[in-house]
Amino acid sequence: MPTSLPDAPIGIFDSGVGGLSVLRHIRAQLPHEHLLYFADSGFAPYGDKPEHVVTARVLAIGAFLIDQGAKAIVVACNTATVAAIAALRARYPGMPIVGVEPGLKPAAASSRNGLVGVLATERTLSGAKFLLLRDQVAENTGARFLLQPCIGLADQIEFGTLESSETDALLRRFISPLLDEGADALVLGCTHYPLVVASIERVIAACTDRPVTLIDTGEAVARQLARLLSADGIARAAGDVPARLDGYTSASGTALSAAFNGLLGVDPPVHEVVADAGQGIVIGPNN
Structure with missing residues (x-):
């Protein structure tokens, strides 16, 4: 079940590294929040797949992020938002879930x-x-x-x-x-x-x-996320423990690490994940 603790992380995902353009706005506006970023590069692109396939994948990633303790989810992908955010919200009613849409x-x-x-x-x-x-x-x-x-x-x-x-x-x-x-x-x-x-x-x-x-619209997404966290009373305050950033990818961890470093100038731990035949997502054997 989703957590509602202020110290829990926010889960952010995209079909690949594109969501890093949203992540940078979230880090700027919410510098005290712990963040999880999932790059589904092994399943990309979403844009050429049927809507029901994208929806199943989004629900699987949502379940994975919640298993990692996420208190909120940002669908940092326009295609996934269009196809599946309604299904994700229906699966987790009451949880802060923010999507992106063309401005x-x-x-x-x-x-x-x-x-x-x-x-x-x-x-x-x-x-x-x-x-x-x-x-x-x-x-x-x-x-x-x-x-x-x-x-x-x-x-x-x-x-x-x-x-x-x-x-x-x-x-x-x-x-x-x-x-x-x-x-x-x-x-x-x-x-x-x-x-x-x-x-x-x-x-x-x-x-x-x-x-x-x-x-x-990345900045507007970060503002909406901040509003929802504040309204629910689950925004994380500044403290002695610095904010963490962890990366997950369904493809190459080396590639995601390079994207973090090249695009955002950060070097967080990155974990490779695998999906089973039933669309469940687990951290891979090398992590």
């Missing part, structure tokens, strides 16, 4: 001409939850959303090729048509994408001299 509302508010490009996975852009949000925001604001599935981009980032001609070519292929249509705000609708924001800004500068606003 359509702030993008519409920041756009000067009402044309907003949305960069995301195919699964996110075709999900009923996302389409309902798009229609609601469009009706309320008059904004028009240009949807761009970014096939292969999350994989490229997952492989660690953040600065490469291949990554730049993918970004130009996805971003250039949106700018040609007049978009003056771009939603980074996958948690992997903020990890290549410098490359995105270069591509934008090469394509247009118009100002273009980039929308990343």
Whole structure:
């Protein structure tokens, strides 16, 4: 059963390293909280899998994080949020569970001409939850959303090729048509994408001299998490014991360690995990 002790950790997971873009905001806003980060790189990408498969995987990861003592869960993946956060909340009612969604509302508010490009996975852009949000925001604001599935981009980032001609070519292929249509705000609708924001800004500068606003919702996710922990009375206060960060991955521990170090400048312990045939997840034999 989920714990409700303030000293318990927060579980955060993504299909890979993309959720580190959310983790860094959580560490900045909640520096006293113990954190568990699960990178499901061995099962990635989520975006090309059927919704029921993603849902089963999300429920398995949720159960694993709770087994590790998590008091709250952050679904730091747009695809997993769209597919499975309702099922996760139904499984653990009353537990603080925060998902991520593309920042359509702030993008519409920041756009000067009402044309907003949305960069995301195919699964996110075709999900009923996302389409309902798009229609609601469009009706309320008059904004028009240009949807761009970014096939292969999350994989490229997952492989660690953040600065490469291949990554730049993918970004130009996805971003250039949106700018040609007049978009003056771009939603980074996958948690992997903020990890290549410098490359995105270069591509934008090469394509247009118009100002273009980039929308990343990681900070808003951290704020919502802080609100829920405070409301439930389970926020951890500063104390003599420093906050811990532990990593888990369904793929290579070495790769996740390199991502922690290269992207966040930290070196936490990392554990490799394995999934059995029934989708149960356990810490691997080498850990």
